[in-house]
Amino acid sequence: MRRTVLALSIAMLAAFAGAAHAADKAVVFAAASLTNALQDIAAAYEKKTGVHIVNSFASSSTLARQIENGAPAGIFVSADTQWMDYVDKRGLIDSASRRNVIGNALVLIAPASSPLGPRAIDAHLDWMKLLGGGRLALGDPDHVPAGIYAKQALQHLGAWDSLQSHLAPAEDVRAALVYVDRGEAPLGIVYLTDARQDPGVKIVGVIPEDSHPPIVYPFALVKGASSAARAYFAFLTGKTALAVFARYSFTAK
Amino acid sequence: MSAEISLHHEFSGFVLDAQFRMDGGVTALFGPSGSGKTSTINAIAGLLNPQNGRIVIDGRAVLDTQAGISIPAHARRIGTVFQDARLFPHMSVENNLRFGWRRAENPASEDEFAHIVELLGLEHLLPRKPAKLSGGEKSRVALGRALLSSPGLLLLDEPLAALDAPRKSEILPFLERLRDEARVPMLYVSHSLDEVTRLADSVVVMREGRVAASGPVFDLMSDLEFARASGVESYGAVLDAKVRSHRDDGLSVLSFPGGELIVGRIAKEPGARLRVRIRAEDIMLALEEPKAISANNVIPATIAAIRESGGHADVQLAAGNAKLVARITSASLKRLALAPGMKLFAIVKSVTVDRNTQGE
Amino acid sequence: MMLTPAELEALLLSLRVSVVAIACALPFALAAAVWLSHARFPGKTLVEGAFTLPLVLPPVVMGYLLLLAFGTRGPLGAWLLAHLGLRFAFDWKGAALASAIITFPFQFRAIRLALEAMDSGLAEAAETLGARALDRFANLTLPLALPGIVAGAITAFAASLGEFGAIITFVSNIPGETRTLPLAIFNALQTPGGNVEAARLSALSIILALIGVALAAIAQRRVTRLIGR
Numbered sequence: 131m132r133r134t135v136l137a138l139s140i141a142m143l144a145a146f147a148g149a150a151h152a153a154d155k156a157v158v159f160a161a162a163s164l165t166n167a168l169q170d171i172a173a174a175y176e177k178k179t180g181v182h183i184v185n186s187f188a189s190s191s192t193l194a195r196q197i198e199n200g201a202p203a204g205i206f207v208s209a210d211t212q213w214m215d216y217v218d219k220r221g222l223i224d225s226a227s228r229r230n231v232i233g234n235a236l237v238l239i240a241p242a243s244s245p246l247g248p249r250a251i252d253a254h255l256d257w258m259k260l261l262g263g264g265r266l267a268l269g270d271p272d273h274v275p276a277g278i279y280a281k282q283a284l285q286h287l288g289a290w291d292s293l294q295s296h297l298a299p300a301e302d303v304r305a306a307l308v309y310v311d312r313g314e315a316p317l318g319i320v321y322l323t324d325a326r327q328d329p330g331v332k333i334v335g336v337i338p339e340d341s342h343p344p345i346v347y348p349f350a351l352v353k354g355a356s357s358a359a360r361a362y363f364a365f366l367t368g369k370t371a372l373a374v375f376a377r378y379s380f381t382a383k
Numbered sequence: 384m385s386a387e388i389s390l391h392h393e394f395s396g397f398v399l400d401a402q403f404r405m406d407g408g409v410t411a412l413f414g415p416s417g418s419g420k421t422s423t424i425n426a427i428a429g430l431l432n433p434q435n436g437r438i439v440i441d442g443r444a445v446l447d448t449q450a451g452i453s454i455p456a457h458a459r460r461i462g463t464v465f466q467d468a469r470l471f472p473h474m475s476v477e478n479n480l481r482f483g484w485r486r487a488e489n490p491a492s493e494d495e496f497a498h499i500v501e502l503l504g505l506e507h508l509l510p511r512k513p514a515k516l517s518g519g520e521k522s523r524v525a526l527g528r529a530l531l532s533s534p535g536l537l538l539l540d541e542p543l544a545a546l547d548a549p550r551k552s553e554i555l556p557f558l559e560r561l562r563d564e565a566r567v568p569m570l571y572v573s574h575s576l577d578e579v580t581r582l583a584d585s586v587v588v589m590r591e592g593r594v595a596a597s598g599p600v601f602d603l604m605s606d607l608e609f610a611r612a613s614g615v616e617s618y619g620a621v622l623d624a625k626v627r628s629h630r631d632d633g634l635s636v637l638s639f640p641g642g643e644l645i646v647g648r649i650a651k652e653p654g655a656r657l658r659v660r661i662r663a664e665d666i667m668l669a670l671e672e673p674k675a676i677s678a679n680n681v682i683p684a685t686i687a688a689i690r691e692s693g694g695h696a697d698v699q700l701a702a703g704n705a706k707l708v709a710r711i712t713s714a715s716l717k718r719l720a721l722a723p724g725m726k727l728f729a730i731v732k733s734v735t736v737d738r739n740t741q742g743e
Numbered sequence: 744m745m746l747t748p749a750e751l752e753a754l755l756l757s758l759r760v761s762v763v764a765i766a767c768a769l770p771f772a773l774a775a776a777v778w779l780s781h782a783r784f785p786g787k788t789l790v791e792g793a794f795t796l797p798l799v800l801p802p803v804v805m806g807y808l809l810l811l812a813f814g815t816r817g818p819l820g821a822w823l824l825a826h827l828g829l830r831f832a833f834d835w836k837g838a839a840l841a842s843a844i845i846t847f848p849f850q851f852r853a854i855r856l857a858l859e860a861m862d863s864g865l866a867e868a869a870e871t872l873g874a875r876a877l878d879r880f881a882n883l884t885l886p887l888a889l890p891g892i893v894a895g896a897i898t899a900f901a902a903s904l905g906e907f908g909a910i911i912t913f914v915s916n917i918p919g920e921t922r923t924l925p926l927a928i929f930n931a932l933q934t935p936g937g938n939v940e941a942a943r944l945s946a947l948s949i950i951l952a953l954i955g956v957a958l959a960a961i962a963q964r965r966v967t968r969l970i971g972r
Contacts, residue, residue, distance in 0.1 A: 191933045216935060265833050270916055273933035298833045298915040305912060308807075313816045314832045430867050456870040457878075469868040473886045473970035482882075486873030532872050 155182045156359040157202055158366075159193040161209035161347070162302050163234070163276065163321050167378045168207075171371045181358055189302050191273045197222055203352050204359025205366065210275035214348040223350040230346040231367050232380040235322040236279055236337035241313045242330050251335040257289050260317060261296060267306040267315035270299035276306075279342045280319040286341035307331065321345075323379045346383055384568040386440045386536065390426050392433040399423065399433070399592045405536075405570060408584035409562050411600070412572040419592040420572045424540045427570065428463045429456030440536055460488065462534030462567075466541045468521040470513035476524050477509040483532025491533055502564065503527045503557055519550040523557060530567065537569045543578060551578075558582055580604065580621045580660055581737060604660075605706035607690040607697050619662035619735075620707045626655045634679070641702030645679040646734045660735040663697060666709035667730040670719060680731035682707070686723050691716065700729055746947070752919050753927040754947060760835055760923055761903040764842035765850070765896050772850035772895065777884070780858040798848040806912025809841055813913075837914035838921045842906045846899035853898065857891020858884070890966045897959040904951060924948050 160168050165187045172183035186193070186203070190213040197203055197217055206223060208214040217223050240246045246260065257266070269277030277299065284290040300306040303320050310318035311330035318331070325333050351363055365371060372382055386405040392398075399419045412420050425431035427438055429445070432453060438446040445454045445461070462483065470479050480500070484490050491499070500506055503523045513521060522542055529537060542558075543551045555578065562569065562582060573579055579586060579600070586603045588596040596609050603609045605620040624639040626649055635649040637659065644659065651657060673681060684700035684707060691697075696716040700707045707729055721727075746754065775794055779787065797805060813820040813831045823829040831837035861884065869879045907925040914921040916930060928944045931937035 189933070191935075195932075212935075265917075267915070270930070270933075272930055297917070299917060300915050301911050305915070308810065309832075309915070312810055312814050314810065314814045428867075428871050430870070455875075456867075457873050457875050459871075460873075461871065463868070463871040465864065465868060467864065469862075469864050471865060471869070471883065482869070482874075483872035486878075528872065 154180070154358065155184060156204045156356065156362040157184045157186065158205045158207065158359075158362070159186050159188075159197060159201070159203040159352075160205075160207040161190045161193070161275065162187045162304055163209055163324060164207060164347070165304075166327060167323075167375050167380065171366065171374050174370065174374070175362060175365050179361075181362065183362060189269075189273070190275050197352060204355040205349065205363055206352055207347055207349050208275070209345075209347060210278065211343075211346065211348055212275070212278070214350060217352075218350070221353070223352055224355070225350075227363065228348055228350040229367065230383045231349045232347050232372075232375050233383050234345045234347070234380055235339065236276070236283060236319055236342070236345065237322045237325050237333045238335040238337065239307075239310050239318045239320055239325045239331040240316060240334050241310055242332050243313070244316065244332070244334075246316075246334050248334050251287070251337055253287050253289075255287070255289070257293055258296070262316060264316040265296050265298040266293060267298045267300060267309035267318035268320070269303045269306055270301065271297070272299070274300075274302055275345075276303040276319070276321055279345055280337070282343065283319075283337045283341040287338075326379045347380075384441055384535070386568070387437065388423070388427060389437045390423060390433045391435040392422065392426070392431070394422070397592055399426075401589065401592070401594050403587045403594050403597050405568060406585065407568045409569045409571055409582050411579040411583035411586045412570055412589060413574070413576075413579050413583075413586055414589035414595075415574055418589040420574075420589055421540055423589070424463070424538050424570070424572055427536075428461055428538055429454065429459050430463075457486075460533070460535045462529035462532050462537045464522075464525050464529045464537070464539045464542045466544050468513075468518075468525040468545075470516075470521055470524055470528070472513050474512075475509065476505065476511050476513070476516070479513065479524055480505070480509075480528050480531055483528055487531075487533040489533055491531060496531060499527050499530055502560055517550075518546050519553050522546060522550075522554055526557070526561065530561070534567060537567045539569060539571045541572050541574070543573075543575070555581060576618065581658060602706065605699060605708045607688055607699055607708070618708070619660055619665065620705070622659050622661065622705055624657055624659050626651050626653050626657070628653055639705055641684070641705035641707070642682055644731070644734055646736055649736065657736070661707060661731055662733075662735060663708045663710035665732045665735075666700075666707060667732065668698065668709055668711060668715075668719065668721070669728045669730055670725075672728050673730065676730065678730045678732060680734070682729045682731065684727065684729045686721060686725045686727065688723055689716070689721065696721075702729065749918065749927070750944060750947065753922055753924050753944065754951070756835060756838075756919065756921075757904055757923040757925075757951075760838045760842055761900050763836075763839040764846065764903050765900050767839070768843040768847050768850055768899065769892070769896060772847055772854055773892065775851055776854035776858055777880070780855065794851050795848045797845045802845065802906065802908030803912050805845055806841060806909035809837075809844070809909065809913040813837070813840060831914065833914050833917055833920065835920050838910045838923060841909040841913050842903040845906055845909050846902045849899040849902060850892075850895035853891045853895025854888060857888040857894075860891075861887055887970055889970060890963065893962050893966050894959075897955070897962065901952065901955050901959075904948070904955070924951070 158168065168185055172185055175181065175183055190208045190210060193206065194213040194216050197206060198220060206217065214228065218225055238251060268280045271277040271281035281290060284293055298309055298315050300309060303324055306318050307320050307324050307328055309315040311328055319337065325331055349367060351360060384407040389402045391400050399422050401419060401423055412423060414420055422431060426433045426436060435448050436446050444452050445459050446452060484496065503526060505523060505527055508516065508520055543554060559582065571582055583600045585599050586597065587594055588609065596603065600621055601623055604618060622639045624637040627636040627638045629635045629648065633648050634645050637644045637646060682702050684702040686698060687701045688699040689696055691713055694713050696711055696713050698709045698711060698721065700709060709729060779791060811817050815821060815824055815832055820831060831840050865883060866879055869883050874882065905925055907929065910921060910923065911926055916922050916926050924944060924947065928941050931941035931944060
């Protein structure tokens with residue numbers, strides 16, 4: 131009996147060890163707002179090299195905590211510097227590989243059927259009148275990067291105090307987008323890249339760039355990343371990938 | 384009270400086709416298991432809708448498939464006592480009793496309520512829940528509950544079947560009291576000849592879904608056809624008797640339509656009515672009157688009919704206004720050369736009197 | 744352990760949302776169970792399956808479906824808003840609706856089982872004693888199904904206290920309005936340095952659960968004794 135258990139254990143260990151060294155796969159943990167762009171880039175890479183790319187999309191905060199708890203990611207792309215700093219400080223990434231590759235902008239959106247037209251977003255904007263009793267949908271300003279940027283912008287514009295109790299804090303940016311798309315919320319603040327992809331919403335204003343810290347997406351290799359991950363990292367930050375990002379309205383940095 | 388029942392229903396593998404009348408008192412629906420008794424009860428109660436049928440009670444049609452009449456069960460004013468009591472477990476005995484009482488068109492008065500409670504010996508059980516009752520107690524509560532719904536007809540579907548012998552003899556007197564005092568006509572289903580002979584005024588015999596025989600109990604039990612139709616092994620005359628007197632030597636004298644009977648001491652006053660049975664195998668026949676014989680009862684009788692089967696002969700005797708049945712061997716039949724019309728003597732070896740009415 | 748205002752707010756909201764959810768779902772679960780225990784029609788199994796579906800669907804999917812159906816533009820949501828003034832989006836009532844639907848199968852199945860276990864002979868006896876259908880339901884079926892109803896409600900209540908995915912997707916995470924205990928814990932976990940807060944809220948949830956279990960045991964015993972078993 132003991133010999134059977136021993137043999138089984140060795141076999142299982144060998145199988146897992148083998149899997150860990152599978153040179154044909156790279157795991158990417160990335161912020162949800164990069165979903166479409168990264169899927170296209172991964173498809174292009176797979177077609178070119180045959181290496182299998184696994185993308186895991188979630189909020190940056192969730193991904194950072196997963197990496198902290200030993201999740202097997204090779205590459206981490208965060209939606210803001212805060213969560214990249216978080217894993218950097220804990221020595222979880224290859225600091226030398228960290229770089230800001232792309233940027234984004236925040237926009238004010240409304241349902242496609244809304245009567246609201248485009249306008250300037252400045253300190254004079256009457257937010258309460260625009261909302262008309264409804265709520266402003268955005269990523270949760272407590273922890274979702276897009277929400278954090280939005281809060282900083284609104285604070286800069288002097289509108290945060292009055293808007294604070296009229297928010298619909300969503301689990302992530304995509305959920306905020308859905309709220310506006312469904313007409314549940316009359317207004318929302320999401321990334322330009324998200325707004326461009328949803329025909330159910332229209333952009334009614336651009337949040338001024340100087341009202342919040344620059345929106346950058348830091349990319350980094352996780353410590354102990356496989357050679358496949360390293361190879362893919364180079365592709366991710368290269369010309370072909372940048373063209374894909376541009377197609378989705380991400381800015382180059 | 385009078386009722387006409389006519390039912391036809393085809394189940395898978397069984398056809399119910401029964402017609403009979405009821406004329407007040409207790410009508411026993413007698414037959415072996417599977418003969419259609421419960422289906423008949425269910426149809427009368429309204430729990431079964433027969434394909435064809437007509438049920439008229441006191442001129443009121445409760446069911447008439449041809450005329451499209453079918454009064455729902457809750458409006459038929461027919462009470463049913465089920466084999467398994469079916470008391471409501473979440474209600475006290477008192478609330479069980481009052482369930483039908485509260486919903487009756489002409490509910491009994493509080494006095495009548497108390498009377499029935501006393502009649503069935505339920506006073507001390509009123510606050511209890513059914514789970515804390517014995518089988519016999521449950522049966523009595525079920526009886527009371529159905530009675531208190533003021534029914535025009537009471538159906539009892541083998542109410543004693545789930546009880547053991549001591550419980551049965553405990554409850555039978557209650558049923559006899561009900562029959563004598565409650566004045567509600569009853570249709571009493573049973574496969575027990577004992578219960579039938581004690582309680583019934585008339586009997587309807589069912590066999591394989593059909594009515595095989597019917598008639599007043601005193602006639603039917605000594606009818607030779609009944610024995611064949613009901614398939615019972617041990618049967619005999621049921622007599623309507625009255626206590627005449629008590630003798631000093633510990634015996635009592637009963638009078639019955641065919642004369643007198645001497646039996647062991649009966650714990651009843653002279654004038655009291657009771658039923659006795661004389662089993663067919665307890666009667667011997669003699670062509671001459673025996674003089675020095677130990678039997679106390681020798682009754683002169685005339686042979687009314689004879690039926691032979693399988694080595695035995697059942698001889699129906701007319702004694703005064705009563706009918707008796709004797710069972711003898713075919714050999715004896717031949718030896719004595721018995722034939723209808725002959726006068727002879729019936730020697731009664733033993734008279735079956737219900738235990739409860741005997742003396743100590 | 745003194746509670747901060749935010750914690751108290753989350754606790755009270757959790758209780759209010761769950762109590763309303765279970766109470767509102769109960770009559771529907773009862774009606775559905777009674778209907779299916781009597782009805783016979785082709786496709787009955789499918790209907791039973793549909794009533795059990797919320798147990799099987801991922802809660803986030805459920806939340807999204809609720810948004811589609813009960814959002815202000817959804818077919819049911821629009822009608823309810825127009826005729827009854829009921830709004831679910833970004834409102835505690837939406838959280839209650841999500842909890843009610845997700846935990847509906849618990850109540851439905853418990854009541855269904857209790858009804859199936861009931862002796863049909865009792866209903867026949869009641870009918871012969873003059874009780875019509877509604878009378879039998881109120882005086883016989885309902886009291887005897889009570890243990891099942893109570894068991895189902897308690898299970899549903901406990902499950903509702905923990906509901907997260909459907910609520911956050913349908914009505915977002917608004918303090919005081921939709922931030923129930925699970926959503927508050929999630930929030931604390933997502934904020935750097937919020938581990939202590941998350942632990943406090945988790946402890947609160949566990950205490951709540953233990954109280955719930957104790958109350959459930961007492962209620963079960965009482966009801967069983969009431970119906971004489």
